[in-house]
Amino acid sequence: MDIKSGKDYAEMLLSIGAVSIRGEDALFTWASGIKSPIYCDNRLVIGYPDIRKSIARGIAQKMTEDFGAEFDLVAATATAGIPHGAWVSDILEKPMVYVRSSQKEHGKGNQIEGPYKAGQRVLLVEDLLSTGGSSLKCVEALEAEGLEVLKIYGIFNYGFESMKLRLAERNMPYETLTDYPTLLELLRDQGKLTREEAERLAQFSDNPRIFTED
Numbered sequence: 001m002d003i004k005s006g007k008d009y010a011e012m013l014l015s016i017g018a019v020s021i022r023g024e025d026a027l028f029t030w031a032s033g034i035k036s037p038i039y040c041d042n043r044l045v046i047g048y049p050d051i052r053k054s055i056a057r058g059i060a061q062k063m064t065e066d067f068g069a070e071f072d073l074v075a076a077t078a079t080a081g082i083p084h085g086a087w088v089s090d091i092l093e094k095p096m097v098y099v100r101s102s103q104k105e106h107g108k109g110n111q112i113e114g115p116y117k118a119g120q121r122v123l124l125v126e127d128l129l130s131t132g133g134s135s136l137k138c139v140e141a142l143e144a145e146g147l148e149v150l151k152i153y154g155i156f157n158y159g160f161e162s163m164k165l166r167l168a169e170r171n172m173p174y175e176t177l178t179d180y181p182t183l184l185e186l187l188r189d190q191g192k193l194t195r196e197e198a199e200r201l202a203q204f205s206d207n208p209r210i211f212t213e214d
Contacts, residue, residue: 004058009178010186012051013156018044019183021193021201027211032131035211037201038180042127042155046083056087058177059153063092063123066175071150072120075099075112077127077138084155085125099124099138111141118146126154129174131208132163136170151175156183159205180205 013019020039022028027035045052063071076085076098089096097114116122122142126135129152139149152174157163159180167174184201187193193201203210 003061004054004177006178006182007186009055009058009155010183012054013040013042013045013178013183014186016044016048016051018042024211030130032133033212034131034208036208037204037211040128040156040183043080045127045155052083052087055155055177056084056091059084059125059155060088060091062153062175062177063088063151066151067121067123070121071123073097073116073122073147074125075122075138075142075147075149076125077134080127081125081154084127088125088153097122099141101134101137112145116145116147120147122147122149124149124152126152127156129154129157129163129176131160132166132174135174136166136172139170139172156180158208160208161206162208 018041020041022037024037027037028039029035045055074085074089074092074094074096076082076096078098078100082098085096085098095115097112097116100111100113103111124135124138129135135152142149149172152172154174154176155178157176157179184193184198188198
């Protein structure tokens with residue numbers, strides 16, 4: 001398996017245009033209502049075989065370092081986490097399920113798709129963690145079925161203190177291959193941000209509603 005740094009993974013995301021930055025006159029609006037100067041679209045990763053393989057190997061490696069083979073299932077969040085969960089479960093030769101944001105309104109009405117049984121130990125794959133809210137909804141859905149979620153893994157997180165506190169309150173550990181501070185450091189190193197731009201973007205991690213409140 002690959003051994004890469006957070007900066008390596010940030011470089012991968014930048015190389016495929018997965019990270020977009022806008023000025024304060026054209027901010028991105030997230031589903032949570034937060035207005036953001038930056039958008040990380042990890043869905044683009046699926047179109048780049050070398051990068052998606054490296055990311056899957058990186059997550060699989062972290063899981064193995066943490067738990068060896070002492071877990072039963074890889075779970076993925078719908079929809080963006082599904083391909084990454086599938087590649088990781090293939091590497092580790094583990095069964096996989098995926099979790100919808102809510103129950104289906106037709107068919108069997110499932111929220112969790114795939115075979116599982118109560119008491120199984122689960123590692124959850126996200127593509128990205130921002131506020132942590134959607135990840136915890138998936139954790140709650142898995143726990144409601146009697147599954148034990150050991151840890152959340154992802155590609156990228158914004159490093160919000162509110163996210164860290166929310167996950168800590170649920171005693172839910174998490175880990176991502178790279179993060180917002182690493183991305184900003186790389187952009188500064190590459191001369192793609194002025195000092196003022198970098199400082200303003202750093203404030204967003206400290207207070208994710210800084211632009212929403214303006």
